[in-house]
Amino acid sequence: MKAISLEMYKLRHKHLFLMVTLFLSVEIAWVFMAVSMSISRNPDNTGWEPLIAMLSSLNGLFLPVLTAICVSRVCDMEHKGNTWKLLLTVSVRRSTLYAAKYISASVIMLTACLLQMLAIIAFGAVNGFEQPVPLLLLLRFLIGTVLTNMIITALQQWVSMAVKNQAFALCLGMVGGFIGMAADLLPQGVRRILVWSYYTGLSPVTQSYINDKVQFFARDMSSMLPVMALLIAAGICIYLAGSIHVSRQEV
Amino acid sequence: MNQIVSTHNLSKRYGDTYRVKSVNLSVNEGEIYGFLGPNGAGKSTTLKMILGLTRPTYGKVTVFGKELDENRHFILSQTGSLIESPSYYGHLTGLENMRVVQRLRNVPDKNVEEALKIVRLEKHKDKKAGQYSLGMKQRLGIAMALLSFPKLLVLDEPTNGLDPAGIGEIRELIKSLPQRYEMTVLISSHLLSEIEQMATSVGIINDGTMVFQGSMEDLQSKNRPTILIKTQNNKLAQELLYRKHFYHTQHEDFLVFEGLTDEQVAQVNRILVSSDVDVLRIEEHRKNLESIFLDMTGKESSL
Numbered sequence: 362m363k364a365i366s367l368e369m370y371k372l373r374h375k376h377l378f379l380m381v382t383l384f385l386s387v388e389i390a391w392v393f394m395a396v397s398m399s400i401s402r403n404p405d406n407t408g409w410e411p412l413i414a415m416l417s418s419l420n421g422l423f424l425p426v427l428t429a430i431c432v433s434r435v436c437d438m439e440h441k442g443n444t445w446k447l448l449l450t451v452s453v454r455r456s457t458l459y460a461a462k463y464i465s466a467s468v469i470m471l472t473a474c475l476l477q478m479l480a481i482i483a484f485g486a487v488n489g490f491e492q493p494v495p496l497l498l499l500l501r502f503l504i505g506t507v508l509t510n511m512i513i514t515a516l517q518q519w520v521s522m523a524v525k526n527q528a529f530a531l532c533l534g535m536v537g538g539f540i541g542m543a544a545d546l547l548p549q550g551v552r553r554i555l556v557w558s559y560y561t562g563l564s565p566v567t568q569s570y571i572n573d574k575v576q577f578f579a580r581d582m583s584s585m586l587p588v589m590a591l592l593i594a595a596g597i598c599i600y601l602a603g604s605i606h607v608s609r610q611e612v
Numbered sequence: 613m614n615q616i617v618s619t620h621n622l623s624k625r626y627g628d629t630y631r632v633k634s635v636n637l638s639v640n641e642g643e644i645y646g647f648l649g650p651n652g653a654g655k656s657t658t659l660k661m662i663l664g665l666t667r668p669t670y671g672k673v674t675v676f677g678k679e680l681d682e683n684r685h686f687i688l689s690q691t692g693s694l695i696e697s698p699s700y701y702g703h704l705t706g707l708e709n710m711r712v713v714q715r716l717r718n719v720p721d722k723n724v725e726e727a728l729k730i731v732r733l734e735k736h737k738d739k740k741a742g743q744y745s746l747g748m749k750q751r752l753g754i755a756m757a758l759l760s761f762p763k764l765l766v767l768d769e770p771t772n773g774l775d776p777a778g779i780g781e782i783r784e785l786i787k788s789l790p791q792r793y794e795m796t797v798l799i800s801s802h803l804l805s806e807i808e809q810m811a812t813s814v815g816i817i818n819d820g821t822m823v824f825q826g827s828m829e830d831l832q833s834k835n836r837p838t839i840l841i842k843t844q845n846n847k848l849a850q851e852l853l854y855r856k857h858f859y860h861t862q863h864e865d866f867l868v869f870e871g872l873t874d875e876q877v878a879q880v881n882r883i884l885v886s887s888d889v890d891v892l893r894i895e896e897h898r899k900n901l902e903s904i905f906l907d908m909t910g911k912e913s914s915l
Binding site: 363367370371373374375438441442443444445446447448449450451452453611612 | 660663664665666684685688689691693695696697698699700701702703704708711712713715716717740741756
C-alpha cells in the first residue's frame, strides 16, 4: 500500500487524470454522436445494446493508446530522472516497484472504465431509454474491458520499463489500437492470439447483419468464461516475465 | 577501530574485460575515505557493488561487519548514497523529491528541513527539480543522501557540476560530517586536489586494480625529496661517491640521489670538494602528490 500511495504521490503535476478524462471525452462524444444518429434514423432500434456494442468497438481503438500513454507516464519518470539507483539504494525491491506501478496504472484505467459506465447510464437517461439500466450487462462490459486493459497494461509496462525510449511503447500502443479497431475483420484464429481484440471479443453484446439490418445480441456468459480464464493466465505470464526481466536488468 | 566497509577480492567482469579486479578496500569508522582514480578506472563500479546495485562477478562485500548479500536491507537502511549523476523527479519540486525519499526512509519532517538547510536549498525547495541547475541537482542528491543522517555516506564524485564556491562548501560540509553526525564517508573523485583537502584515508584505483591504500600520511610519505648534484667532472664524482657507498642514477648532467639526509648531502659535498671536483649545483626536487598519483596511474592525459 505504501508503495502504491508513493506512486500516486509521484504522479503529482503530471495531470494524468485530466489527460485520461479528455481522451475519454473524445471517445465518448464519438460514440454518442454515432448512436444518436442511429437512433434518429431508426427510432425503433433504441436500447442499451447498440450503445455498449459501439463503445466496445471504439474501445479497441482508444484504450490501447490510452493505456500505452498512462503506463508510459507512470514508468518514464524513473528513466528520465535516473531514479532507479536512488530507489534501489533505499532498499526498494524492484518487484515491489513493478507491482506498485502496475497497480497504479490499472487503477487509473479502472477509473477510465468506470467513467465510461457512468457516461453510458447518463446517455440512456438523457435519451429516455425505455428499458431499465441493464446492470448485469454493464457489469459484464466492465469486467471484459478491465480484464483486457490489465493484460495490455502488463504488456505495455514490460516495454516501458525495459526500454528507456518511450517511443517504442507508444508505437506498440498505436499498433494495438489499429489491431483493436480492425480485430473483427481478422480470422478467429488470428484474433485469439491478439490481446487487443478482446475489447470486442469480451463485449457482452455482439452485432450481426440479418436481412440487411444490424441486429444486436447479448452473448452467453458461460461461453466466455474459458476465454477469460485463458486471458488471465496469459496476463499473469506477461506480468511475471516483465517483472523478472526488469528485475534482472543492470542499473 | 571498527571496519565499516571492507571488500575481499571484489571483481566485476563485463565480457572478457575486468572493470574491477580483486579490489580489497577497507574503510574504518569515522574516516573520510577518498577513493581516487582516473576516469574509467572502476570507481563507480566498485561503489555500485558496495551498495548492491551491481552484482560482483566474484568477491565479497562486508558493510558494518555484515555480508551485503544477506543483510542488504539493514545495510542500506544505514547508508546514504549519491552515485554518478544525481537522481531526481524532474516534474516534482525539490521538497516533493525529498518527501519521496522521506516516505521511503520513514524519517521525520525535521530531517527534510535540516538536510535542505545543510545543502542550502531551502530557498529553492518549491521550484521544480527539472528547472534546477546541475549544481543544485547535485545538492539535492546530497540532501537526499543525508536525509536519514546515516552512519555511512557513499558519494560518487559529489562535486561534479558545482562552481568553485559550491565545491568549497561541499568540501567543508563533508569534512564536518564525521564529527557532527558521527558519519563515515566514502567519497570518490578523479581529482587528487579535492581528495587531498578532505580525506583522512586514500585508496587509488587504476584499470580496475587497487594500486595504493593507506592513510593520507602514508601517501605523503612517498613524497620524498631527491637531491640532484651537478659537478664539473661527473665521471670522477661518480667514482668517488661510489667508493663511499653513495649510489645514484644519472639524469642529463645531474647525479640523482634518493632519500639523502642533510648531513649526507653535506658529506657528499665535502668528498667532492676535497677531491678537487667543483660542485656547480645542488638542487632538491620534491614530487608533489599529483606526480605520485600520475606515477601510480600512468594516466597523465586523462586528468
